[in-house]
Amino acid sequence: MKGRVLVVDDDAALAEMLGIVLRGEGFEPTFVADGEKAMEVFRETKPDLVLLDLMLPGVDGIDVCRQIRSESGVPIVMLTAKSDTVDVVLGLESGADDYIVKPFQSKVLIARVRARLRRTDDPAPEMLSIGDVSIDVAGHSVRRAGEPLNLTPLEFDLLVALARKPRQVFTREVLLEQVWGYRHAADTRLVNVHVQRLRAKIEKDPERPEIVVTVRGVGYKAGPG
Amino acid sequence: MRGLLTRRNAQRRARSAVPDERQAAAAAPAAVVAAANGAGTASGAGTANDSPAGGIGTVSGSGTANGAGPGSGTGGRAALAHDQATGEAEEPRPAGRVAQIASLRDYLFRTARVVSARLRPALASAGTGMASALTRARARWRGSLQVRVVTATLVISALVAAVLGFFLTQQIADGLLQSKVKESASQTGLGIRLAEGQLGDSVSKPGSTTCQQIFNTQGALQPQTTNPDYLVAIRVVSPGKSTPPTFCGGAINGLSLGQVPPALMEAVEADQAKNASQLPYVSVTARFSGTGSPFSGTGPQRGLLFGAPLGSDLQLFYFFPLSAEQNTLKLVQGTVLLTGIALVFLLAGIASLVTRWVVQPVARASQGARRLSTGRLDERMQVKGTDELAALASSFNEMAASLQDKMQELQNLSQVQRQFVSDVSHELRTPLTTIRIAADLLYESRLQLDGSGRRSAELLQSQLERFESLLVDLLEISRYDANAATLDAEPVDICDLARNAADVAQQLAERRGAKIEFRLPSEPCVAEADRRRVERILRNLLVNAVEHGENKDAVVTVAADRDAVAVSVRDYGVGLAPGEDRLVFDRFWRADPARARTTGGTGLGLSIALEDARLHGGWLEAWGAPGQGSVFRLTLPRRAGCQLAGSPLALSPVEAVAAVTVTGQSYAGPGRDHQGARPGLHSDPRRSHEKGRFGG
Numbered sequence: 061m062k063g064r065v066l067v068v069d070d071d072a073a074l075a076e077m078l079g080i081v082l083r084g085e086g087f088e089p090t091f092v093a094d095g096e097k098a099m100e101v102f103r104e105t106k107p108d109l110v111l112l113d114l115m116l117p118g119v120d121g122i123d124v125c126r127q128i129r130s131e132s133g134v135p136i137v138m139l140t141a142k143s144d145t146v147d148v149v150l151g152l153e154s155g156a157d158d159y160i161v162k163p164f165q166s167k168v169l170i171a172r173v174r175a176r177l178r179r180t181d182d183p184a185p186e187m188l189s190i191g192d193v194s195i196d197v198a199g200h201s202v203r204r205a206g207e208p209l210n211l212t213p214l215e216f217d218l219l220v221a222l223a224r225k226p227r228q229v230f231t232r233e234v235l236l237e238q239v240w241g242y243r244h245a246a247d248t249r250l251v252n253v254h255v256q257r258l259r260a261k262i263e264k265d266p267e268r269p270e271i272v273v274t275v276r277g278v279g280y281k282a283g284p285g
Numbered sequence: 286m287r288g289l290l291t292r293r294n295a296q297r298r299a300r301s302a303v304p305d306e307r308q309a310a311a312a313a314p315a316a317v318v319a320a321a322n323g324a325g326t327a328s329g330a331g332t333a334n335d336s337p338a339g340g341i342g343t344v345s346g347s348g349t350a351n352g353a354g355p356g357s358g359t360g361g362r363a364a365l366a367h368d369q370a371t372g373e374a375e376e377p378r379p380a381g382r383v384a385q386i387a388s389l390r391d392y393l394f395r396t397a398r399v400v401s402a403r404l405r406p407a408l409a410s411a412g413t414g415m416a417s418a419l420t421r422a423r424a425r426w427r428g429s430l431q432v433r434v435v436t437a438t439l440v441i442s443a444l445v446a447a448v449l450g451f452f453l454t455q456q457i458a459d460g461l462l463q464s465k466v467k468e469s470a471s472q473t474g475l476g477i478r479l480a481e482g483q484l485g486d487s488v489s490k491p492g493s494t495t496c497q498q499i500f501n502t503q504g505a506l507q508p509q510t511t512n513p514d515y516l517v518a519i520r521v522v523s524p525g526k527s528t529p530p531t532f533c534g535g536a537i538n539g540l541s542l543g544q545v546p547p548a549l550m551e552a553v554e555a556d557q558a559k560n561a562s563q564l565p566y567v568s569v570t571a572r573f574s575g576t577g578s579p580f581s582g583t584g585p586q587r588g589l590l591f592g593a594p595l596g597s598d599l600q601l602f603y604f605f606p607l608s609a610e611q612n613t614l615k616l617v618q619g620t621v622l623l624t625g626i627a628l629v630f631l632l633a634g635i636a637s638l639v640t641r642w643v644v645q646p647v648a649r650a651s652q653g654a655r656r657l658s659t660g661r662l663d664e665r666m667q668v669k670g671t672d673e674l675a676a677l678a679s680s681f682n683e684m685a686a687s688l689q690d691k692m693q694e695l696q697n698l699s700q701v702q703r704q705f706v707s708d709v710s711h712e713l714r715t716p717l718t719t720i721r722i723a724a725d726l727l728y729e730s731r732l733q734l735d736g737s738g739r740r741s742a743e744l745l746q747s748q749l750e751r752f753e754s755l756l757v758d759l760l761e762i763s764r765y766d767a768n769a770a771t772l773d774a775e776p777v778d779i780c781d782l783a784r785n786a787a788d789v790a791q792q793l794a795e796r797r798g799a800k801i802e803f804r805l806p807s808e809p810c811v812a813e814a815d816r817r818r819v820e821r822i823l824r825n826l827l828v829n830a831v832e833h834g835e836n837k838d839a840v841v842t843v844a845a846d847r848d849a850v851a852v853s854v855r856d857y858g859v860g861l862a863p864g865e866d867r868l869v870f871d872r873f874w875r876a877d878p879a880r881a882r883t884t885g886g887t888g889l890g891l892s893i894a895l896e897d898a899r900l901h902g903g904w905l906e907a908w909g910a911p912g913q914g915s916v917f918r919l920t921l922p923r924r925a926g927c928q929l930a931g932s933p934l935a936l937s938p939v940e941a942v943a944a945v946t947v948t949g950q951s952y953a954g955p956g957r958d959h960q961g962a963r964p965g966l967h968s969d970p971r972r973s974h975e976k977g978r979f980g981g
Contacts, residue, residue: 071715071716071719073716073719074715074716074718074719077718077719077722077723078722080722080726081722081726084726115711139718141710141711141714141715142707142710142711146771161714162714162715162717162718163714163717163718163720163721163753164718164721164722165721165722165725166721166722166725166726167725169722233785247817248816249773276776277776277777277778277809277811
């Protein structure tokens, strides 16, 4: 599986290093060092994945993330030097699917990138439903009461993972493994933020969720009760 | 007291003055007369001197007692009090006052006993309500300076007003009585001279006066108004006392002989026998039943009854009603009482107002200080005037301002430090990432390099890892130092965290041929905690336990009670020397500096773990003994931010064993520590299962 990766990073050395690693793994990297030019290049290259440094000159990485997300559901992986909750959650809330804290190993980077690009090539026709939400897994579409909903691939994967086993409670760790492809337990804030984002799109009242329900102290499950 | 003493003196003097042959009979009456006379009768003496019948007063043997001024007042009062409520002046006794006091005391004691006996059940039934009301009252008393001051003012001013009012009314009563006595004495003296003039020579010849003469004299002496202010009666004393002495024609103007106390009669007779007059008088309460008197139908009349010898067989009696004086006294008493009450409440009001003035700014200052302490640093007090309270306000404001400055300074400093940490973090991490990835690439292709190049790539890789973890730990510590660490608490099962945290240590232990044994309770131990931080603490403790465990097994025990959860990590390695249980948490502290650094610990792990535990409001403690291994115990409150009172697990194994032994004998134990130790130490089939799962 090959893919085009847009690297948005102002640090030339790191960008070059990332390029070496990505090319070594068979990806096609393009680079942009300036937040202001990021959208332009993004529209030109139509990448399959974006690697985005949060601290950029000009337009902030968070803003770039929002702009991309407003136009596309393309997977975004943030590169951040800050692991504080506020920074991470802010990045995730602005639309990033995953984040990697610097310094990271090349293996980790590749694993995350692959996990985000992993698409089952020909999924079997499968229809799922929770409440009034119906999911066409092969067609990659979700409808609530007939209305199509616009989910990012990650949100879609999260919903499908939950909906495939309705009423089963998933711990955050299990979801991290299934949806994000983490082998070892990682940051559960990823799950929390993305469940919030998913709820905002599919729930009638995100304050009182009925599709993706929190099981206090354990995790999440699909469906009421 | 003084009155009593004076009266007794008067009695003694009176007794010694009475002629011997009459002593027995006259002792008591004379005493009374003397007392009635006002013991000192400064007034009496004065009267006698002022009166036209100047000789009268001086001749007296019995009651002249010439006491001082103040004594006279009390004496007169004694007489007034003494005769109250009697139809006639009663037989006075010398010890009457003492007996009265004794009986009064008895009565009071009896009443108090009865009252307390009746109140006791009522008090018991209303006990709880009363007690709570009392508690509330006490709380108010203690809680408010104003209440205390006002209550104290009320009580003290009431006492002062009562004492002052009492003395004032007594003084006025004495004054009124004395002036009445003086006036009456002069009236009587005038009457005697007038009667002597009326009767002419017949006065000196016993038995020669006729009833008609006496009537005429009486008529002449009687005031000729419709509202007379005195009554006059003349009594004829039969020579030889063969017939009882009578008033001529019975009651005259309603004043009957029966109303004249025998004591007065005897005193007058004594004067008559000595041919002298000192104008004895008594205070009486007279009832005028007939119609012939101007005082008929007015009820009992208090008044002064004066007697004087008129010749050898006649006695002149004057009755001066005290109704006017009584009315005046009543008015005065009423006024004094009202004024007193008004004064007391006025004083209480003033005290309340004044305390308010003083207390209110103080209360405002304390309120301001409280607000200041809750972080509202803009709090200031109003400064009015230049008095002490204004000084308080301005110094409070100065304090607040300097506090605000300092806080601002600290905040700025903290902000600067936080920013610095953040900047360093970013600036260091980005190049480090490049180095890291480059090192990864070199390491992966190390087999294509020659020997020294290969070893260099390996060293670069391993030391980069160490450098990274050191950087991470340093940044974490600086975050704590800058107060920038935030708690991201959610309900988590500590048992899960313990298992998750064990993975690294497990691999390390396996390499050393050791195991990690888990002793977990069957039910989950959920607490509000920051998953990342707690896992970090546990990972640190476990790696430490394996590193210093000398290839022996480590034991992880989890227990919970209502308020807290605890994890203890036990190793059987070298242990800790005395005092080291605190040093282990110091930054970069190493038990033995000479010891080889076999593992890549940064030396900051336990310091960060301690900060992590503190951020939760939890405890991280160590126990160790040389050769016996060590125990690290983490205790976290079930709810984030709650205060910890104890831990469900014992810290030292000695304590734990002791606790099991004593609890076996149903001994309550000195603390929760000991009771809580049991779950971890009882054998439980489930634990062997856990051990099988995680310990292998």
